[in-house]
Amino acid sequence: MSQPAIQAENLHKRYGEVVAVDDVSLRVEPGEVLGILGANGAGKTTTVELIAGLRAPDRGRVRVLGLDPRRDRAALRQVLGVQLQHAHLHAALTVAELVDLYRSFYPHPRPAADLLDLVDLGKQARTRFEKLSGGQQQRLSIALALVGRPRVVILDELTTGLDPRARRRIWAGVEALRDETVLLVSHAMDEVEHLCDRVALIDAGRIVALDTPAGLVAHAGTATLEEAFVALTGKDLVREDVA
Ligand SMILES: Nc1ncnc2c1ncn2[C@@H]1O[C@H](COP(=O)(O)OP(=O)(O)OP(=O)(O)O)[C@@H](O)[C@H]1O
Numbered sequence: 474m475s476q477p478a479i480q481a482e483n484l485h486k487r488y489g490e491v492v493a494v495d496d497v498s499l500r501v502e503p504g505e506v507l508g509i510l511g512a513n514g515a516g517k518t519t520t521v522e523l524i525a526g527l528r529a530p531d532r533g534r535v536r537v538l539g540l541d542p543r544r545d546r547a548a549l550r551q552v553l554g555v556q557l558q559h560a561h562l563h564a565a566l567t568v569a570e571l572v573d574l575y576r577s578f579y580p581h582p583r584p585a586a587d588l589l590d591l592v593d594l595g596k597q598a599r600t601r602f603e604k605l606s607g608g609q610q611q612r613l614s615i616a617l618a619l620v621g622r623p624r625v626v627i628l629d630e631l632t633t634g635l636d637p638r639a640r641r642r643i644w645a646g647v648e649a650l651r652d653e654t655v656l657l658v659s660h661a662m663d664e665v666e667h668l669c670d671r672v673a674l675i676d677a678g679r680i681v682a683l684d685t686p687a688g689l690v691a692h693a694g695t696a697t698l699e700e701a702f703v704a705l706t707g708k709d710l711v712r713e714d715v716a
Pocket residue numbers: 488491492493511512513514515516517518519520
């Protein structure tokens with residue numbers, strides 16, 4: 474079997490009394506788009522932060538393209554792109570300046586114009602980060618995750634809060650990432666159905682099911698992925714994106 478793009482084994486993470494991630498194991502194959510779907514507080518962000526090496530697990534093991542995210546940080550930065558929920562970028566820099574800054578970190582960055590086109594920010598190139606709307610800031614953070622032509626991309630809440638046109642554009646951008654491996658955190662059923670090869674349903678820090686969208690529906694014996702989510706997690710539908 475080929476080396477997995479991402480391998481997480483028995484990850485545990487607790488914050489005081491709260492068990493955020495409880496024995497999570499998953500394997501993502503090269504080129505696969507794997508969705509992590511769960512309600513608020515289910516442990517999605519913590520799981521991807523452990524995989525990206527942004528937090529240390531209490532127990533368990535992570536490898537990304539064979540690298541240990543905490544030990545091999547410099548090597549990992551060259552192959553992993555991360556878009557997190559709350560980007561902290563220099564407020565006074567313009568979009569173009571931020572893109573140029575990030576491009577300078579990589580030997581073969583994507584062209585700035587391609588990145589701005591992907592996220593539809595060409596007209597905002599001279600706008601300071603602090604003057605962008607929330608959705609524009611989010612789109613910029615997606616572009617910055619892709620600057621270095623990463624082989625593995627982690628996208629957290631890809632299109633939450635974006636309008637329908639921006640969502641479709643970003644989806645098309647993700648679909649165009651044919652060789653890359655994508656780990657996609659989402660609340661949105663339509664998004665995971667549209668983009669993901671397989672989906673991990675996470676509830677209270679545990680993966681309760683991991684299969685293709687069609688496999689989850691068949692396993693749950695329901696008509697839709699939304700109903701399968703409710704049947705398999707016992708939770709009401711997670712917040713939907715409201716465009
Ligand atoms: N830094 C932290 N300190 C303390 N508790 C935390 C911290 N980060 C997360 N938690 C708690 O851990 C649990 C999992 O949080 P996490 O953010 O991973 O969930 P999530 O599924 O990404 O949620 P959301 O969809 O709301 O972003 C929650 O109960 C949350 O309150």
